[in-house]
Amino acid sequence: MSDCRLSDNNHFRCGVLRYAVTDTLDPRLPLGRTAKSLPELLAERILEDIMSGRLAAGDRLKELALAAQHAVSRATVREALIALSKLGYVEQVPRFGARVARLAKDDVYHLFEIRAALLGIAARNCALDPAAPREALARLVDEMAALAADPVTPAQRFSERSIAAQILLIEASGNGRLPALYEHLSGISSWRMIRGRATSFLSAERRSEAAADWRLIEEAVRSGDGDRAEATARRLFAHSAAAVRAELEGSGPARS
16 A cells, blocks of 8 residues: 655655655745855745745846845845746846746646546556555545535645645556656646645635545545546546636635
8 A cells, every 4th residue: 555645844755756845944044144055045945935925926036135035145046046947937037137937827737638637547547456545545535525624724735635645546556657757747847836836726615626526536446437537537637727727817716
């Protein structure tokens, strides 16, 4: 049976897979007083602000302001922004400067399609495998149902359980290529932004819908119905994609 858990340093580990949920840094200590690589630490802190939504898409990143805020030099700020630019989180605009990159909507929707296919394959394979970790999946789905029942559950907390359930199915699928594909997609900047902000689960209604979708997946896997397992897994991502589309286009539901 796969051992999926959230470690103390905010990483999911499930067998060979390791997924960073958030990169947390001590917010009390100015970066200029640490002994670590300042550009790297600053890049991580700016990325944390982007993931949390404190920095929104299109926000300008001014070197002087960031240098003063974090007690570092402008050269350190410049290096950090260049590093984030290479990863796709920051855009360098001529005669304007750096700003938080805007999500390419089509790219996000295409990623949802791909991930729906991957999870569909994993769910089907698990349904057809008598040795699949059905009890572990049921426990995760029960946790999601309990979280969804509380309207003030943080979106990120629900997202963590959903990610753990996905990893469980992917690793237990018996397809040796799926974990590597899943891990690769998890590292794409636009997908990390969606996940880091738990964009799919910002409302209590969405969390309830996702919990219901996961229950259907769990029931299909438990009953050994491969077709239904794949269809319900794809439906889970279709609903998530619709929620993210509404959020990106400015018509998302009110947050809980």
